[in-house]
Amino acid sequence: MGYAEKRTGYYRGRYKVAPGKYGTVCDATGATIKFRTKRDAEKAANDEEAKVTGGTWRDPSAGRIAFGEYASRWYAAQDLAASTMQNYRRHIEEHLLPEFEEMYLAEMLRPEVDAWEKKEKEAGYAASSIKTWRGTLHLILEDAVDEGLITANPATKRRGRGKRAGRSRARGPEKVVTTPLGALLIAERAALLSGRDDEFVACILKPYTGARWGEIVGLETEFVRPGLVRIEWQLYELDTGELVRCPPKDDSYRNIDVPAWLSKLVSDHIARTAPTPCACHGRTYVFRGQGVARTGAPGAKLVDVARRAGVSKGTVSNVLNHPERVTEATRVRVEAAVADLGFVRNGMAQENAEHWRRNGFATWLFHPAADGWYPKKAPQEARPVPLLAEPWPGVPARGRNASGRAEACWLPIAKGITPHGLRHADRTWMEELGTEKVLMDERMGHIDGSVSARYSHVTQAMRDRLMAGLTLLWEAALDARLAMCPRSPVAVLDALLLERAQRNLGDDPKIISQISPRGLLETNQGPDSR
Structure with missing residues (x-):
């Protein structure tokens, strides 16, 4: 039994903890409780000893750890x-x-x-x-x-x-999504900002597969197969800058069916870029990063000059190194483009990085493509992406006084959208197409633990309907882009538009040859997002 021990001016309760060991009744902080009466001290001591006997006792000094x-x-x-x-x-x-x-x-x-x-x-x-x-x-x-x-x-x-209110207090901002046409336009702009086709292919692959950012960056060539993309790994960027190769989130290993046109787009990209194993992981990845952030400060690239002059990069190189090999008219056109863009030879001589960085990609490529603005970044304030109007939809002006030489700027396509918003867009498109929930969960890497989900299974007919629906969305987006302007400075999109025009207008080369770079632009000045 517990007992009361008289102290100067108060009683304290004592109880048996173990043979030969006694404890003192304390409060939650471990301080001794001073009782005014002997009866109160005994009662508290008995209660504590009962806890010891019942196995629920806690050492009061245990909480005295920082x-x-x-x-x-x-x-x-x-x-x-x-x-x-x-x-x-x-x-x-x-x-x-x-x-x-x-x-x-x-x-x-x-x-x-x-x-x-x-x-x-x-x-x-x-x-x-x-x-x-x-x-x-x-x-x-x-x-x-x-x-x-x-x-x-x-x-x-x-x-x-x-709470002062209901659940609305903790409600976050609405997730911005976009349409298939919006995704296409964002992908085109991202490629113009980067100066290569990689970003176009990646920004199309993401919304049509619903893959996460780390899964796109960590997509290895061996997991790109005819008609599907296998999600086996992702690259996760730590605060130290290290990219860790790890399983996808929540172990969401899965096969994602892709339409034939998307499978060809990615396969052609791999064949064109011929990726090699990276130095950090020894793996061959579909996409590689960039060595220079496209902030508007670096100078123009060779591809920018080629686009401005309407010639190939090889022709620009000949003008710079072997001017005798090109005609006078071509040389004058290229030199004018060099002057307009402020191109400096070897001004961008830097190898590409092994992988994209999340912040760099979102800040200097994706958000300017979606919003039309570079973000605030000391010492520069937020500013519109400066553009040279030709070729349409405009190419970013780079180098010194880029803003002063700019002839246009982009309007927002989907203001506030993030790269992850393209994953939300994929789920939204599937909802619009009436895709079965079990197939949507499979593609997104989600698990439905409900009883009804146990009795629902993915069939080939479901997959075929979804592939047909995604193909229709893609073709409608291409047609809408074709109506804005039949050509694009982005090589891979330009080929797709030409192929689409041939299919729509027929294979007559005379008809195709009559399509000018701005042939349909002037009669399509509606609220297009550019």
């Missing part, structure tokens, strides 16, 4: 994917330790956690981010509860308490 110390120990014990470990470390170091590092676990009560959350909101962080950080805190403290260090988890969110 959160920072416990969080470090907790993190070291985890053995998770590199991406998850990176996220946990970022949450702990940047948002939890600044507030709770020196606080004992037993002192971390719900009011303290709620006050921290309110402070993060006032600092301007998104509600979704704060929810994620609180989730990490809850996970850490839940393990502390399991270890008997604390009796309850103060980070547990009580349902419906402390």
Whole structure:
């Protein structure tokens, strides 16, 4: 039995913890409770001893460990994917330790956690981010509860308490998606900004497969097969800049059926670029990065001059190195393009990077293509992409005084869309086509744990209908782009438009030869997104 021990001016409760070992009744912080009467001390001591007998007793001193110390120990014990470990470390170091590092676990009560959350909101962080950080805190403290260090988890969110409104308070911004035509126009602009076809192929592959960014970057040539793309790996970019080759998110290994036209587009791209194994992983990837960010500061490339002059890159090279090999008219046209673009020989002599970087791709290629603006980046403010109007839809002006030499700028196609928004677009298109949910989940790499999903299975007829539907969307987008202008400065798109025009108008070379670069533009000045 417990007993009361008289002290100067108060009683304290004592109870048996183990043979020859006694404990003192303490509060949640481990401080001794001072009772006014002997009866109260005895009652509290008996209650604690009952907990010892019943196996629910917790050592009051267990919570006297600082959160920072416990969080470090907790993190070291985890053995998770590199991406998850990176996220946990970022949450702990940047948002939890600044507030709770020196606080004992037993002192971390719900009011303290709620006050921290309110402070993060006032600092301007998104509600979704704060929810994620609180989730990490809850996970850490839940393990502390399991270890008997604390009796309850103060980070547990009580349902419906402390809210001024309903679920709308934590509602994030609407995810921007685009149409098949919008995706085509964004892909064309991204290729114009990069000066090559790689970005066009990637920006078409993403919305028509629903693959994640890391899965596109980590797509290896051996997993591109006739009629399908196999998602086996992804490349995840850590804060250190290292790209880790790891399984796809949630182990969502899958085969994604692709229409014949898309399969040919990707296969032709691989044949054209002839990729070689990268130095970092020793694997051959479908897409490679760029060595220079397309911010408007670097000078024009050889391909820009060729597009401006309406000749091949080889002709431009001849003008620069062997002018006697070209006609006078061609030389004058190329030299005029060199002057217009501010082209400097060897000004862009740099090897391509092995892989894209998420931030660089989104900041300097995707967002300018979708919005028509370069973002704010010190020391430069946000600014429209400066364009030379010819050839249509305009090519980015580069080099010194690019803005001063600009003749036009792009209008937004889908303002605010992100690369991940193309994955949302794929799911939206499938919904519009009436695709069965079981097939959509398979393509997206999602798992439906409902009972009804157990009785639904993908059939070949479902796949065929989806491939036919995606083909119709693609052909409609090509026709709409063809109506804007029958040619494109992007070589791979130009070939696709020419092929589409031949199919629509017939194979008569006389008809095709009459299609001028601006032949249909002047009669199609409606609200096109350029």
